[in-house]
Amino acid sequence: MIRTRFAPSPTGYMHIGNLRTALYEYFIAKHAGGKFILRIEDTDRERYVDGAVDIIYKTLETAGIKHDEGPDVGGDYGPYVQSERQNDYMKYALMLVEKGEAYYCFCTKERLDKLREDGDTGVKYDRHCLSLSKEEIEENLRNNVPFVIRQKIREGKTTFVDEVYGEVTVDNEDMEDQILIKSDGMPTYNFANVIDDHLMNITHVIRGNEYLSSTPKYNLLYEAFGWEIPTYIHVAPVMKDKHEKLSKRNGDASFQDLLKKGYLPEAIVNYITLLGWAPKENREIFTIDELIEIFDIKGISKSPAIFDPEKLRWMNGEYIKAMDFEDFYKMAESVLKNAIKTEGIDLRSVAGMVKSRVCTVYEIPEMIDFIDELPDYDKSLYKHKKMKTNEENSLDFLRLIIPVLEKAENWDNDSLYEVMVQTAKDNGLKNGQILWPVRTALSGKPTTPCGASELCVLLGKEETLKRLSEGIEILTK
RNA sequence: GGCCCGUUGGUCAAGAGGUUAAGACACGGCCCUUUCACGGCUGAGACAUGGGUUCGAUUCCCGUACGGGUCACCA
Numbered sequence: 181m182i183r184t185r186f187a188p189s190p191t192g193y194m195h196i197g198n199l200r201t202a203l204y205e206y207f208i209a210k211h212a213g214g215k216f217i218l219r220i221e222d223t224d225r226e227r228y229v230d231g232a233v234d235i236i237y238k239t240l241e242t243a244g245i246k247h248d249e250g251p252d253v254g255g256d257y258g259p260y261v262q263s264e265r266q267n268d269y270m271k272y273a274l275m276l277v278e279k280g281e282a283y284y285c286f287c288t289k290e291r292l293d294k295l296r297e298d299g300d301t302g303v304k305y306d307r308h309c310l311s312l313s314k315e316e317i318e319e320n321l322r323n324n325v326p327f328v329i330r331q332k333i334r335e336g337k338t339t340f341v342d343e344v345y346g347e348v349t350v351d352n353e354d355m356e357d358q359i360l361i362k363s364d365g366m367p368t369y370n371f372a373n374v375i376d377d378h379l380m381n382i383t384h385v386i387r388g389n390e391y392l393s394s395t396p397k398y399n400l401l402y403e404a405f406g407w408e409i410p411t412y413i414h415v416a417p418v419m420k421d422k423h424e425k426l427s428k429r430n431g432d433a434s435f436q437d438l439l440k441k442g443y444l445p446e447a448i449v450n451y452i453t454l455l456g457w458a459p460k461e462n463r464e465i466f467t468i469d470e471l472i473e474i475f476d477i478k479g480i481s482k483s484p485a486i487f488d489p490e491k492l493r494w495m496n497g498e499y500i501k502a503m504d505f506e507d508f509y510k511m512a513e514s515v516l517k518n519a520i521k522t523e524g525i526d527l528r529s530v531a532g533m534v535k536s537r538v539c540t541v542y543e544i545p546e547m548i549d550f551i552d553e554l555p556d557y558d559k560s561l562y563k564h565k566k567m568k569t570n571e572e573n574s575l576d577f578l579r580l581i582i583p584v585l586e587k588a589e590n591w592d593n594d595s596l597y598e599v600m601v602q603t604a605k606d607n608g609l610k611n612g613q614i615l616w617p618v619r620t621a622l623s624g625k626p627t628t629p630c631g632a633s634e635l636c637v638l639l640g641k642e643e644t645l646k647r648l649s650e651g652i653e654i655l656t657k
Numbered sequence: 658g659g660c661c662c663g664u665u666g667g668u669c670a671a672g673a674g675g676u677u678a679a680g681a682c683a684c685g686g687c688c689c690u691u692u693c694a695c696g697g698c699u700g701a702g703a704c705a706u707g708g709g710u711u712c713g714a715u716u717c718c719c720g721u722a723c724g725g726g727u728c729a730c731c732a
Contacts, residue, residue: 189732224732289730296729304728328730345662354660354728362730369732393661393727416663422724451669454681458670462680481670484725488668491682501695537694547693564692597691615691623692631691 182214184384185377186240186247189221192229193428194239194435196487197388197418200452204415205386206245207453207475217380218250220261223366239435242445244468249380257380262372269367272375272405273329273360281404282360285309285330286320304356305330329361331371331401338396342412344480345389350396358397370394374401382410389414413477416484418455426487438492442540447496455485465498497539505532512541519545522552525638533629550623551638554647557624559654567612574617575655580607581614582648591641597633621651 184205188198209216218240222228237252249255259265276282287308296303310332312320320327333356339349360371367375377385392414402409417425426432433441438448450466458479459466466474500508509531516527530551534544549555562574569577584603588596604614619632622639636644 191732221732227732285730292730326730348661350661356728359730364730366730368730373732388726389662390726396661414662417725419725425725454669456669460671462671464669464681483663485670486668488682491669494682534694567692600691611691619692625692627693629693631693633691635691 182209182212182383183217183381184209184214184386185217185219185380185382187219187221187373187376188236189224189227190229190232190236191227191428192232192235194235195428196426196433196435196438196452199239199243199435200418200455201386201388201415202240202245203243203449203453203471204413204457204475204480205384207472208384208386208413208477210472211475214383215248216245217255217257217382218247218260219376219380220251221369221372222261222263223369223372235436242439243435243449244445262376265372265376266366268379269372269375270361270365273367273371276331276360276404277329279404280332282329282331283310283357284312284317284320284327285357285359286312286325286327307357310357326363328359328363330357331360331397331404333357333397333400338399340395340399340409340412342392342395342414343477344414344482345392348392348395350393352396352400355397355400370397371401374398377410378402378405378407384411384413386413386415389416413480415480416456416482418452419484419486421486432487433489442542443492443496444499447492447499450499451492451495452487455487456481465495465502493539500538500540501536503535505535508535512544515541515544519548520551524640525551529638530629533634537629547629550625550628554622554650555624557620557654559657561620561624561626562617562655564612564616567616568610569613569616571655573613574620575652577609577613577617578621578648578651578655581618582645582652585636585641585648586645588641591637593633593637596636597631600633617651618648621648 186202186205188194188202206216208214218236220233220236222233233251240247247253249257249260251258251260273282277284285305285308287305291308292305295306309330333352336352337349338352338355339347341347358370359368361367376382395412395414399409420426420430420432424430428434435448439445446467449468450464450471453466453471454464457475458481459474460476460479461474503511509528512531512534513527516530520527520530530548534547537547538544559571563570581600581603584599585596588599590596600614600618601611603609604611615632619628619635622632622635622644628635630638639647
């Protein structure tokens with residue numbers, strides 16, 4: 181049974197790279213009918229943010245990820261909050277000491293600092309305490325001299341296989357005798373991770389490739405315990421640009437931010453899954469269930485991917501277009517109400533116009549701002565090469581159509597379109613020579629989400645005629 | 658600096674020892690059209706670099722350049 185875990189720190193923010201990792205973990209587990217576990221890594225009190233755990237739950241839920249085990253849903257391998265698991269780590273560290281795979285170290289911070297002072301970074305611990313006699317150790321312990329427990333790195337080379345990067349071999353020379361238990365009795369992250377993953381029966385470890393270099397150390401730990409090594413899947417980061425990762429520090433968009441900007445959870449999930457992973461088929465729009473179905477580790481990329489907001493925007497537009505109208509209306513209603521103060525405007529009809537033209541609902545207001553108020557516009561807007569209209573002849577065309585519309589009895593789209601086209605025909609004009617000036621006079625914009633006759637219907641007869649005469653004023657100025 | 662990893666159009670990416678090196682976003686053009694959008698068609702645009710191996714390498718190997726990661730009593 182495949183078991184994967186998502187192990188975020190509750191720092192109050194779910195960034196896109198993290199969420200993507202969670203998705204991959206979820207897909208890999210679910211594809212194989214396995215379990216996806218949530219474990220909260222809250223040992224860093226400095227960075228702990230109140231309410232952050234809720235953000236994690238909320239994010240997973242909104243994204244459509246359901247964890248099988250976790251602090252809120254329980255499970256057989258709890259507790260699922262790292263700070264509640266503290267007791268065990270020391271026990272395991274001492275087991276290693278017993279086996280000669282780890283040792284007490286009483287070196288002071290000062291001594292270690294001094295050790296590093298001379299050389300560049302990368303100076304290893306000199307194993308000063310490795311040679312301490314049993315008596316010395318016991319005496320130190322008796323006297324409550326602060327200590328840490330360090331892993332004793334063996335000589336040789338360590339090779340591990342990563343599902344994405346393949347075989348990686350590192351000379352153990354390059355590794356330091358890392359600290360397992362800190363002087364406050366707490367485990368270091370690396371140690372806690374190995375213990376937790378083993379105790380929780382995690383079979384596949386999926387994480388950022390910044391851990392690629394420390395993976396050999398993990399392996400050495402597993403080997404020291406005689407535990408089975410999990411399958412490793414390291415993934416390249418999601419970048420903001422060629423050089424920088426997408427990060428909280430840079431104030432980059434988080435999942436929450438993207439939602440606030442009007443992106444649909446499904447679109448975000450779909451898009452970020454495709455950042456660093458590609459399916460076998462040549463297709464881009466997938467539901468989360470489809471992703472579970474087709475997700476294959478082999479499609480994971482080795483190199484970083486730059487987050488492209490433009491493409492997310494496009495994809496969101498695709499989701500909106502594919503959306504059921506009622507769902508779209510529900511989503512857009514409040515935006516529409518806010519953007520249109522004029523009484524009597526048919527919001528549903530506006531929603532229909534706008535649906536295939538926006539990528540997020542927040543693009544709606546700018547598109548329809550002319551409804552409440554005709555914007556100031558320049559008469560050059562009347563000039564359109566293809567329609568064969570300009571500032572001069574548009575005046576004639578408007579004068580021609582106003583009386584016709586005044587007389588119009590049926591104020592519906594088909595009738596109005598018919599009457600305008602007929603007028604053009606009767607006067608030997610192109611359709612556009614009537615339609616373009618009308619559209620312009622009614623909207624004061626170069627583009628609108630609908631045509632001239634639809635604008636007439638939308639605005640109503642009175643407002644239509646009012647704006648048309650305003651058009652004449654502008655043209656005669 | 659040591660070690661590890663990476664490098665296909667502007668971006669996401671497929672791909673394979675022999676291909677006209679897919680596709681998508683963005684961009685240009687055309688068609689459709691009641692403006693725009695949608696839709697359809699189309700154009701431009703890429704294998705970082707030098708050596709090998711090979712009949713043939715963008716694909717395999719080595720080096721170089723560039724980029725990233727990592728070397729904590731942080732997670």
